[in-house]
Every structure is written in C-alpha cells, then in structure tokens.
Amino acid sequence: MSTPTQANFDALGRLDLLGLDQTLDSDDRLIRDTIRQFATEQLRPHIAEWFEAGTLPARELALEFGKLGVLGMHLEGYDCAGAKPSQYALACTEIEAVDSGLRSLVSVQGSLAMYAIHAYGSEEQKQQWLPRMARGEAIGCFGLTEPDAGSDPGSMRTYARRDGSGEHADWILHGSKMWITNGSISDVAVVWARTDDGVRGFLVEQGTPGFTSSDVHHKISLRASITSELSFDEVRLPASAQLPEARGLKAPLGCLTEARFGIVSGVVGAARDALASALDYADTRIQFGKPISSFQLTQRKLAELAVTVQNMQLVARRLAELKDAHEIQPHQISYGKFSNVRSALEVCREARSILGGSGITTEYSPLRHAVNLETVYTYEGTHEVHTLVLGQQLTGISAYR
Structure with missing residues (x-):
C-alpha cells in the first residue's frame, strides 16, 4: 500500500x-x-x-x-x-x-x-x-468578530473615541475580538471599531500598551492554525493609525468578500485530496480476495464524489472568470461558499467511509479535512448567512432582521 x-x-x-x-x-x-x-x-x-x-x-x-x-x-x-x-x-x-x-x-x-x-x-x-x-517578514491579522458579534458585526462593542478635537487627535480603543487567525503572532492587527462617525478601521501594532492577546486551545477543528482573542484596554493610537478610506461596515465586509473568494477554491483542494486519498486506498485495500475499488458500492461512492468535486471546480472556475473580469458580485461569492463548502464536507465524510477504520487516524487526510471544514462552514459568513444572501438575491427581501 x-x-x-x-x-x-x-x-x-x-x-x-x-x-x-x-x-x-x-x-x-x-x-x-x-x-x-x-x-x-x-x-x-x-x-x-x-x-x-x-x-x-x-x-x-x-x-x-x-x-x-x-x-x-x-x-x-x-x-x-x-x-x-x-x-x-x-x-x-x-x-x-x-x-x-x-x-x-x-x-x-x-x-x-x-x-x-x-x-x-x-x-x-x-x-x-x-x-x-x-515577504512574510511581518504578519497581520483581521479583528472583526467578537464574542457576541459574529454574524452581526454591526452590533460590535469595540469602540474608539477621539481624545481631543481635530483630525490629528489620538484615538482611544477599547474592546475585544475573538476567533482571530494569526492573532497572537501578528505584528499588526487590522481592528474594526465603532466610533461616533460609524465603523472605522485601525492598525494596531504588537506591543502597543493595552493591547494583549491569548490563544484559543483545545480546538477539535483547524488545529494547525493559530486562533486568538485580542483585547484592547484603553489603547492609545495616533491619528495615523486609522485607515483613512475605510468608512462604515462596507469596508470590513468588502475584505470578507475578498477572502471568501479564496475559500471557494481552497475547499476544492480539501475535497480533491480526500477523494484522491480514498481512491488510492480503494485500489490497494484487498478484501474478499480483490481490491475494494472493484465492488459496485465503492465505485458508486467514487463516481458520485468525483462528479461532486468536478462540479465544485466548475463553480470555482466560473467565479474566477468573473473575478478576473472585475464583474463578480458579492452574492455570487456567497453562492460559491454556500455550495462548495457544503459539498466539500460531504465529500470528505464519504471519502472517510471508504477508508474504514483507517480513516479515523491522522495518517489519512479525509477526516482531518472534514473537521477543518466544520470551521470553514462557519467562519467568514456562516452557511446560514450565505443562505439568506441568496434568498435576498432571489426574492428582493432581506430576512436578516
């Protein structure tokens, strides 16, 4: 084998x-x-x-x-x-x-x-x-999600206030962010906060007094990743720390749209790898005197999973074409995340079944991919949120509130 x-x-x-x-x-x-x-x-x-x-x-x-x-x-x-x-x-x-x-x-x-x-x-x-x-010499993180503000970032509690008047006055930042990838190792954190003029973005450098981070441990999913909580206790920032062109929630949501595009194609890789692992295993695993890939039920699984992965690739390719042409719309990226993450989860779970007991070990990738995808299913817009994005596009009615 x-x-x-x-x-x-x-x-x-x-x-x-x-x-x-x-x-x-x-x-x-x-x-x-x-x-x-x-x-x-x-x-x-x-x-x-x-x-x-x-x-x-x-x-x-x-x-x-x-x-x-x-x-x-x-x-x-x-x-x-x-x-x-x-x-x-x-x-x-x-x-x-x-x-x-x-x-x-x-x-x-x-x-x-x-x-x-x-x-x-x-x-x-x-x-x-x-x-x-x-060059990878500096690492950044993105602080939007909070313990009580995940799918509804507009309800964030982190706030920033001017300490004085005028555009050159310092900012005082207070609050916390949760589930932040790269948080504790970042040299700079892009942090979103409420202000008297709406949501604004700030660059907070590691080592700034009042800025602390702690890692989330005991994770079942996305274990090969650093996940952190960020805390800001009356952190003083110069006026130059504000992102000048970021005004309102549209700015961080635009960043999320950009990142979701990568997810749509990324999960194709996870599903493809899980299926390749299952196909290779089925070719070499002998039961009843012949490889299990020769059995009809296994071939049905492989055929269905292969078609699913190819359909995922087609979705990803179409969105890439739209992105290259500067024509892509946010609801189309929601379509991709909704469709491809769900499909990737299904592929990895079924691929694991082909591996039998061997599939529950870290020697093989399908179950590891599956538990990771449970996080991808939730982060950067939960599956339910993308459902509502598509529902609004189809009906013209927002069902968020």
Missing part, C-alpha cells in the same frame, strides 16, 4: 473527468505546479504532526510563503506579485489540499489584513506594511 502522505498524482489525473486541466494556460500551470511541489515537499510531510500537536510554525512558514510569492499575490504593487485572481484561486486550492489551516494563514494575511491596508490605507501605511507582509 502506498504511503498516504505522498502526493497521488495518478489519482489526481483520474479525477479530472472533464479535462479541466487542459484549460489552464502555461502560466497558470506553472503557478499551480510550483505551489503543488512546495506543498508536497515542505508541508504535507509535517501536517499530521502539526495537527496532532495543535500548533503551527507560522512565522517560519510565512517566510517560506513569502519566498513562494503567494502572500497578497493578487494585489498590485508594494512587492506583491500582481497575479490574476484566478491564479490566486489555484494557489488556494493547492495549499488547502494539504490543510485548511495553512490556507487560512495565507488568506488572512493576503486577503484580509493586506487587502484592508491596500484598499483602505494611506500611502504611508501601504509602504510601511505591505512589502514586509508580502
């Missing part, structure tokens, strides 16, 4: 029933293959250990991802690669094929923290942070 941690390139080829690989141009294929090779050689051999230990060498990995050019790769300028969104989607697929926690490290850095600075920051803020973040 082949080692389950080895990349099963034969299985990947067999799973491409529609020949989607043939639609990639030479640049796309080079990016995909480069990241796949890095993931195979540098990430896959260690992921079971990181998951079991509930930790991740995030700073070291950030530097490696920086050298690879995937941090903020879809952003222009400031030492960012300026790749097409569709190429960023390919990167997310290959990284999440190893583990959702690794893709979260990359997407929180590039599509939340870096994107917020790139879209809403001053030129000084961009010059200070983006080149270092693109």
Whole structure:
C-alpha cells in the first residue's frame, strides 16, 4: 500500500473527468505546479504532526510563503506579485489540499489584513506594511468578530473615541475580538471599531500598551492554525493609525468578500485530496480476495464524489472568470461558499467511509479535512448567512432582521 502522505498524482489525473486541466494556460500551470511541489515537499510531510500537536510554525512558514510569492499575490504593487485572481484561486486550492489551516494563514494575511491596508490605507501605511507582509517578514491579522458579534458585526462593542478635537487627535480603543487567525503572532492587527462617525478601521501594532492577546486551545477543528482573542484596554493610537478610506461596515465586509473568494477554491483542494486519498486506498485495500475499488458500492461512492468535486471546480472556475473580469458580485461569492463548502464536507465524510477504520487516524487526510471544514462552514459568513444572501438575491427581501 502506498504511503498516504505522498502526493497521488495518478489519482489526481483520474479525477479530472472533464479535462479541466487542459484549460489552464502555461502560466497558470506553472503557478499551480510550483505551489503543488512546495506543498508536497515542505508541508504535507509535517501536517499530521502539526495537527496532532495543535500548533503551527507560522512565522517560519510565512517566510517560506513569502519566498513562494503567494502572500497578497493578487494585489498590485508594494512587492506583491500582481497575479490574476484566478491564479490566486489555484494557489488556494493547492495549499488547502494539504490543510485548511495553512490556507487560512495565507488568506488572512493576503486577503484580509493586506487587502484592508491596500484598499483602505494611506500611502504611508501601504509602504510601511505591505512589502514586509508580502515577504512574510511581518504578519497581520483581521479583528472583526467578537464574542457576541459574529454574524452581526454591526452590533460590535469595540469602540474608539477621539481624545481631543481635530483630525490629528489620538484615538482611544477599547474592546475585544475573538476567533482571530494569526492573532497572537501578528505584528499588526487590522481592528474594526465603532466610533461616533460609524465603523472605522485601525492598525494596531504588537506591543502597543493595552493591547494583549491569548490563544484559543483545545480546538477539535483547524488545529494547525493559530486562533486568538485580542483585547484592547484603553489603547492609545495616533491619528495615523486609522485607515483613512475605510468608512462604515462596507469596508470590513468588502475584505470578507475578498477572502471568501479564496475559500471557494481552497475547499476544492480539501475535497480533491480526500477523494484522491480514498481512491488510492480503494485500489490497494484487498478484501474478499480483490481490491475494494472493484465492488459496485465503492465505485458508486467514487463516481458520485468525483462528479461532486468536478462540479465544485466548475463553480470555482466560473467565479474566477468573473473575478478576473472585475464583474463578480458579492452574492455570487456567497453562492460559491454556500455550495462548495457544503459539498466539500460531504465529500470528505464519504471519502472517510471508504477508508474504514483507517480513516479515523491522522495518517489519512479525509477526516482531518472534514473537521477543518466544520470551521470553514462557519467562519467568514456562516452557511446560514450565505443562505439568506441568496434568498435576498432571489426574492428582493432581506430576512436578516
């Protein structure tokens, strides 16, 4: 039986029933293959250990991802690669094929923290942070969710007030944020807070007096990822810490839309990897004198899962086309997250069943992917919230309140 941690390139080829690989141009294929090779050689051999230990060498990995050019790769300028969104989607697929926690490290850095600075920051803020973040020399996090404000960020309690009058007056920040990826290791936190003029964004540097963080432990899901609580006790910030172009909830929600795009393709990688693992196992697991892949019930499972994964890829490809053309709409990204995360969960659970008892160990990926996807199902817009986004698009009626 082949080692389950080895990349099963034969299985990947067999799973491409529609020949989607043939639609990639030479640049796309080079990016995909480069990241796949890095993931195979540098990430896959260690992921079971990181998951079991509930930790991740995030700073070291950030530097490696920086050298690879995937941090903020879809952003222009400031030492960012300026790749097409569709190429960023390919990167997310290959990284999440190893583990959702690794893709979260990359997407929180590039599509939340870096994107917020790139879209809403001053030129000084961009010059200070983006080149270092693109190289992985500085790590960012994104502080929006609170213990009592998850799906309803408009009810956040974190607030910032001016200490004095005039646009150059300091800000005083007070409150807390929860479930923050990269929180305790971040050099800069993008923090969203209520003010007298609505929601505003601030850059809070690590080491600022009154800013503390603590990690969330005993996680069952997304264990190869750092998850933290951020606390702000009357933190004094200069006026220059405010993101000048971020006004209202539209700004952080725009960042979430950007990050969800990566999720749509990322979870394809998790589902594809789980299915490839199950297909390889079924070919080599002998029962009743022959491989279990020869049994009708197993072939039915494999066929249904393969079609599901290909449908997920089609959704991701269509959204990437729209994103490349600057035509994508938020409800379309909600469609992708709604459809692909749900489908990925179903694929990983059923793939685990093909592995039998072996599937409950960390030697094989399907169940690890499945428990990770339970978090992806919830974060950056719960499945229920995306249901309501689609419902509003279909009916013209908002059902949130």
